[in-house]
Amino acid sequence: MDGPDTTSAEHRGLDDETVSTLRLAMLPGIGPRTLTALIDCFGSPGRVLAAEASRLAAVPGVGPKLIHTIRTASDHVDTDSILRWCQTHDCDLLCQGRDGYPRPLEDLHDAPPILFAHGTMTRADELAVAIVGTRHATAYGTRQADRLAYGLAKAGVTVVSGLARGIDAAAHEGALSAGGRTIAVLGGGLGQIYPPEHVGLADAIAADGAVISEYPPYAKPRGGMFPQRNRIIAALALATLVIEAPDRSGSLITARQAGELGRDVLALPGPVTSRASRGTNQLIRDGATLVQTVDDILESLGPMARSVSTEDGHEVRNPAELKLNEVERTVLESIDASSTLIDQVIARSGLPAHQVMATISVLEIRHLIRRQSGHYVCRI
Amino acid sequence: MDGPDTTSAEHRGLDDETVSTLRLAMLPGIGPRTLTALIDCFGSPGRVLAAEASRLAAVPGVGPKLIHTIRTASDHVDTDSILRWCQTHDCDLLCQGRDGYPRPLEDLHDAPPILFAHGTMTRADELAVAIVGTRHATAYGTRQADRLAYGLAKAGVTVVSGLARGIDAAAHEGALSAGGRTIAVLGGGLGQIYPPEHVGLADAIAADGAVISEYPPYAKPRGGMFPQRNRIIAALALATLVIEAPDRSGSLITARQAGELGRDVLALPGPVTSRASRGTNQLIRDGATLVQTVDDILESLGPMARSVSTEDGHEVRNPAELKLNEVERTVLESIDASSTLIDQVIARSGLPAHQVMATISVLEIRHLIRRQSGHYVCRI
Structure with a gap:
C-alpha cells in the first residue's frame, strides 16, 4: 500500500510531464490532433492543464465543452489508479516526442500521445x-x-x-x-x-x-x-x-x-x-x-531512412543486408557511403583480392553498393 | 486412288501459289524470315521457285547451299504426298497474306508461311x-x-x-x-x-x-x-x-x-x-x-485493334462488352464511336430515359464509353 504522501508516479520514477500527458490523453472528447495542437500552443502538457479558459479557446478545434473538460481534468481521469496499475503490472508509459517512444509512429498524423507498454x-x-x-x-x-x-x-x-x-x-x-x-x-x-x-x-x-x-x-x-x-x-x-x-x-x-x-x-x-x-x-x-x-x-524493403543496429551489433541500412553471408557482410562493411577505393576495401576486409572482387559483383546485383568507376565503389 | 492426270492439289481446289508456298516452306534450311524475303523480292512463291541462281544470290541470307536446295526443290519435298494426306484427312492449307490465314499471326516477325488446319x-x-x-x-x-x-x-x-x-x-x-x-x-x-x-x-x-x-x-x-x-x-x-x-x-x-x-x-x-x-x-x-x-x-483485355463479330451477331470492340446484360448491350450499341446525343441513345434504344441514364453510368465505370459533356457520350 502507498502511503498518503507518495503517488504511484513517484514510485515508477515518472515525471510530472508524463503524468500530465497521461491525464490529457485519457480525457474524453480529446483526439490526438487536438492534443498535439494544445501542447504545441502551450509548450507542455502541464501548461495545457494549467491554462486559463480564454487562452484555451484560442486553439483551433477547442470549444467550451472541451475547455470545461480540461479545466476539470482530475474529475474525469483517475491518473493515480492508472499509474498504480502500471506500477503493479510492470507497464511503461511512452510519451510522444520523448525518449523511448517509437519514432516510426511520428509518421502518423494522429500518432497516439501516449502508449502503455509491457x-x-x-x-x-x-x-x-x-x-x-x-x-x-x-x-x-x-x-x-x-x-x-x-x-x-x-x-x-x-x-x-x-x-x-x-x-x-x-x-x-x-x-x-x-x-x-x-x-x-x-x-x-x-x-x-x-x-x-x-x-x-x-x-x-x-x-x-x-x-x-x-x-x-x-x-x-x-x-x-x-x-x-x-x-x-x-x-x-x-x-x-x-x-x-x-x-x-x-x-x-x-x-x-x-x-x-x-x-x-x-x-x-x-x-x-x-x-x-x-x-x-x-x-x-x-x-x-x-x-x-x-x-x-x-x-x-528498400533502403531505410535511418540505419539501425541489430542485436548482433551490425549496422543495417537496407534489409537486404540481412541475407548476406559472413564474407559478403565483411566486404559490405568495408565500403563507405562515400567513394571507397577498391584497394582500401581489400585492405580493410583482410580478404584475398579475387574474393573481394567477386563479392563486390554480388553486392552490386543486390543493389547494396554502386560501382562508381573501375576503382571506386560506394554503399547505397 | 487418283488417276495419273489429276493431282491432289486439283482435288482440294488448291491453286498453284499455295502449292508453291507449301514446297518452299517445307524445304530444309529455309526459315520463315528468309522465305518472306524471297517472296517479297520475286513477288510470288512460284517465281521464287522459277528464279535463276544469280538472282536468288542477290537476296540477303541466301547462300549457295540454299540456292541449290531451291533449284532442286522437287527432290526435297514431296508436295504431292503432303497434299494427298491433306485431302484424305480434310486438312486445309492457310498461306500467309491470303484469305483464311489468322491475321494476329502477322504480328510475328517469323510468322509461319503456311499452316495446316483441321x-x-x-x-x-x-x-x-x-x-x-x-x-x-x-x-x-x-x-x-x-x-x-x-x-x-x-x-x-x-x-x-x-x-x-x-x-x-x-x-x-x-x-x-x-x-x-x-x-x-x-x-x-x-x-x-x-x-x-x-x-x-x-x-x-x-x-x-x-x-x-x-x-x-x-x-x-x-x-x-x-x-x-x-x-x-x-x-x-x-x-x-x-x-x-x-x-x-x-x-x-x-x-x-x-x-x-x-x-x-x-x-x-x-x-x-x-x-x-x-x-x-x-x-x-x-x-x-x-x-x-x-x-x-x-x-x-483492353479495347481491340479491330472489332470482331461474335457467333451471336454482336460486334465486339472491347472484351469487357461480353460481360454486359441485354439492357447494357442495347444501350452500348446505341452509342457511336463519335459523339452521340444522349437523347438519341434513348430514342435508338427504345428504353426509358432513367434506365438509359443509369446504364450509361455503368458503361462509363467499365471504361466502355466516355461522357463528353452533359449531353453527349461516345464509345471508347
Whole structure:
C-alpha cells in the first residue's frame, strides 16, 4: 500500500510531464490532433492543464465543452489508479516526442500521445515487418504466417502483429520460436488481453519484445478500436504483409493504411478456391507485391531512412543486408557511403583480392553498393 | 486412288501459289524470315521457285547451299504426298497474306508461311485467350483451367492452347463443354497427334474450332518444336493466361513471348506450397496480372485493334462488352464511336430515359464509353 504522501508516479520514477500527458490523453472528447495542437500552443502538457479558459479557446478545434473538460481534468481521469496499475503490472508509459517512444509512429498524423507498454521496444525494432491476416485462418495461412515470421525473426527483423486469433497469433509464435523479437499492438487495454486465451502468448511476447496499447489498462476492446489500432501496426513496420484475408477483412484496412503511410504492402498468394485468400489475391491484383519467401520480403524493403543496429551489433541500412553471408557482410562493411577505393576495401576486409572482387559483383546485383568507376565503389 | 492426270492439289481446289508456298516452306534450311524475303523480292512463291541462281544470290541470307536446295526443290519435298494426306484427312492449307490465314499471326516477325488446319478458323477467333500450363498439373490447376475456359467460351471468347496433357487438355475440354470455340496449336504434324491419347480430343476440337500446325503432317513432335510452337499460341491470343507452371516450365516461355508481342500476360495465383504454382506466382511478382475470375480476365483485355463479330451477331470492340446484360448491350450499341446525343441513345434504344441514364453510368465505370459533356457520350 502507498502511503498518503507518495503517488504511484513517484514510485515508477515518472515525471510530472508524463503524468500530465497521461491525464490529457485519457480525457474524453480529446483526439490526438487536438492534443498535439494544445501542447504545441502551450509548450507542455502541464501548461495545457494549467491554462486559463480564454487562452484555451484560442486553439483551433477547442470549444467550451472541451475547455470545461480540461479545466476539470482530475474529475474525469483517475491518473493515480492508472499509474498504480502500471506500477503493479510492470507497464511503461511512452510519451510522444520523448525518449523511448517509437519514432516510426511520428509518421502518423494522429500518432497516439501516449502508449502503455509491457516489455521493451528498442531501436532495432525499427527494422520491422507487420504480419496480419484473418482470425478465421486456414491451416495454409497459419503455417505460412509461422514460417515467414520465423524466417524474418531469424534474419533479425521484428515481427509486428495484433495478438488476434489465427494469422496474428501464428506470426507472433513464429517469431518467438526463432528466438526473435515481436511486438503485439492491442485493440484494448493491457489489462484486458483479448482473446483471453492469448494471455500466456502476451506474456511470452512481452518477455522478448513488447505488448503495447494506446488505451488505458482497463479499456475493453470494442469493434471500433481495431481499425484505429491497425494504424499503429501499419506505422510501426517498414512493410505490412497480409497472409490471408477474405473480402472486407480488417487486415485489408491495415494494408490500406500502410500504403497511405508510404509503407510497402505485401501479400501472400493463395488458391482462388479459398475464401481466406480472396482478399490477398485481390490486393495483389490491385498492386501489392506478391511474396513467396523471406527473401522476397527482404528484397521488397528498400533502403531505410535511418540505419539501425541489430542485436548482433551490425549496422543495417537496407534489409537486404540481412541475407548476406559472413564474407559478403565483411566486404559490405568495408565500403563507405562515400567513394571507397577498391584497394582500401581489400585492405580493410583482410580478404584475398579475387574474393573481394567477386563479392563486390554480388553486392552490386543486390543493389547494396554502386560501382562508381573501375576503382571506386560506394554503399547505397 | 487418283488417276495419273489429276493431282491432289486439283482435288482440294488448291491453286498453284499455295502449292508453291507449301514446297518452299517445307524445304530444309529455309526459315520463315528468309522465305518472306524471297517472296517479297520475286513477288510470288512460284517465281521464287522459277528464279535463276544469280538472282536468288542477290537476296540477303541466301547462300549457295540454299540456292541449290531451291533449284532442286522437287527432290526435297514431296508436295504431292503432303497434299494427298491433306485431302484424305480434310486438312486445309492457310498461306500467309491470303484469305483464311489468322491475321494476329502477322504480328510475328517469323510468322509461319503456311499452316495446316483441321476444322475452321473464323474472324471471331481474334477474340481469343490462350490458357497454358504445366503437363504435371495438380487437381487445383486442371479444375481452374476447365472452369475459366468454360466461362470464357461461354462469354464468346475462343480458347487457344497446345493439346498437351494437364492444363492444356483441361482448357480445351472446358471450352468444348461450354459449347464454345477452341483452337489447339500442335508442336508436331497433324498426322502425329501427341500425346496419342488426345486423338479423340483433337477430333472434338476440330469439329468446333481448329487443330493447327506449321509442320508437315508426318512431322514427329520433338523437344525443340514446342517453344517454336508456343509463339503461335501467344500470337493468336489477346492474352496468355498461365494456370500452373513450376520454375522453368515451357508455359513461362509462352508468357514471355506473349509479353514481347505486346499481348497481356495473366496468371492464376496458387499456394506457395505448391511446386506447380511457383512459376505462376513468380510471374505475378514480375508484373503479370493476377486473375481469379472470368471477369478479371475480360477486364484485363483492353479495347481491340479491330472489332470482331461474335457467333451471336454482336460486334465486339472491347472484351469487357461480353460481360454486359441485354439492357447494357442495347444501350452500348446505341452509342457511336463519335459523339452521340444522349437523347438519341434513348430514342435508338427504345428504353426509358432513367434506365438509359443509369446504364450509361455503368458503361462509363467499365471504361466502355466516355461522357463528353452533359449531353453527349461516345464509345471508347
